[in-house]
Amino acid sequence: MNETRDAVICSTERPRRFYDCTLNEKLLYTAFLLLVGIAYLMALTYLYTEYEGIDGKPGLSLEDIAENYYGNRSGTRLEAALRGPMAGYIETEQRHHVVEWLKSGASKSDYGNRIEPILTERCVVCHSTASGLKIPDLSSYERIKQVSNVDTGVSLHSLMKVSHIHLFGIALVALGIGLVFRFALLPHWFQHTLTLLPFVAIFTDIAAWFLTKWDPFYAYTVVSAGGLLGLAWAMQIVISLYQIWFLPQRAQVRCSVAQQSGNHE
Numbered sequence: 001m002n003e004t005r006d007a008v009i010c011s012t013e014r015p016r017r018f019y020d021c022t023l024n025e026k027l028l029y030t031a032f033l034l035l036v037g038i039a040y041l042m043a044l045t046y047l048y049t050e051y052e053g054i055d056g057k058p059g060l061s062l063e064d065i066a067e068n069y070y071g072n073r074s075g076t077r078l079e080a081a082l083r084g085p086m087a088g089y090i091e092t093e094q095r096h097h098v099v100e101w102l103k104s105g106a107s108k109s110d111y112g113n114r115i116e117p118i119l120t121e122r123c124v125v126c127h128s129t130a131s132g133l134k135i136p137d138l139s140s141y142e143r144i145k146q147v148s149n150v151d152t153g154v155s156l157h158s159l160m161k162v163s164h165i166h167l168f169g170i171a172l173v174a175l176g177i178g179l180v181f182r183f184a185l186l187p188h189w190f191q192h193t194l195t196l197l198p199f200v201a202i203f204t205d206i207a208a209w210f211l212t213k214w215d216p217f218y219a220y221t222v223v224s225a226g227g228l229l230g231l232a233w234a235m236q237i238v239i240s241l242y243q244i245w246f247l248p249q250r251a252q253v254r255c256s257v258a259q260q261s262g263n264h265e
């Protein structure tokens with residue numbers, strides 16, 4: 001039986017696998033998967049540093065997630081920002097002063113004496129109308145009042161902004177990884193499930209952001225769906241990288257046409 005002829009017939013009759021790819025394709029897929037893997041790890045680190053400590057305790061917890069979306073209805077947005085995403089812009093000592101001021105009722109007289117200089121030094125560069133950013137204006141007592149009332153979590157406007165950016169971005173990344181992963185040789189049901197999983201996970205995750213804004217209970221869903229996305233991508237990437245470089249074409253992998261012609265001979 002002629003091996004080369006079989007191979008030619010087979011590649012047109014059965015789906016392509018990694019061992020059918022040229023070296024150039026293999027290099028392209030490997031480089032892409034490695035970069036996406038690194039980007040994912042960086043995103044995880046970023047998420048950790050961005051959201052840890054929102055609830056005032058070190059480390060990332062469900063409470064941090066719940067508080068980010070639902071808010072801490074017993075605290076203020078300003079305090080939540082100072083403990084969370086804005087923590088890097090202020091000294092611990094100064095933050096202490098501001099939080100104390102907030103807790104003691106955020107009076108105007110104390111604002112002028114102690115708080116205004118801190119905020120002017122640390123925050124007003126970005127948080128004023130002059131910066132052109134669509135973020136709370138912290139340049140006067142009246143304006144600050146808007147964020148020193150009860151914290152109801154990230155605004156719907158921000159949520160919408162972050163959601164659509166994530167949906168577009170992640171859909172494209174999932175498509176890229178999925179396009180490579182389709183060359184893997186796996187049981188059909190498993191490959192189909194794993195291909196769809198990242199899309200389902202990201203949809204669930206983002207839906208859960210909105211649900212958590214409504215009820216902090218859904219912070220569990222945010223974390224589980226995020227974990228599922230990571231797991232699905234890790235599996236697609238590891239399986240693909242393994243099969244690109246280590247899965248040889250097995251002798252029994254022949255298309256039906258070749259087998260039939262083989263049987264007749």
Ligand code: HEC
Nearest residue numbers: 077078081086089090122123126135136147153154155158
């Ligand atoms: C380098 C620019 C910059 C500086 C300095 C800065 N912020 Fe921000 N701040 C931002 C941006 C950008 C956002 C919007 C972030 C987002 O939507 O995730 C924001 C958001 C916020 C919010 C709104 C959070 C919410 O609930 O949506 C508060 C409150 C806040 N900052 C307070 C502060 C305070 C207090 C300081 C000073 C200690 C400070 N920021 C310093 C850029 C800055």
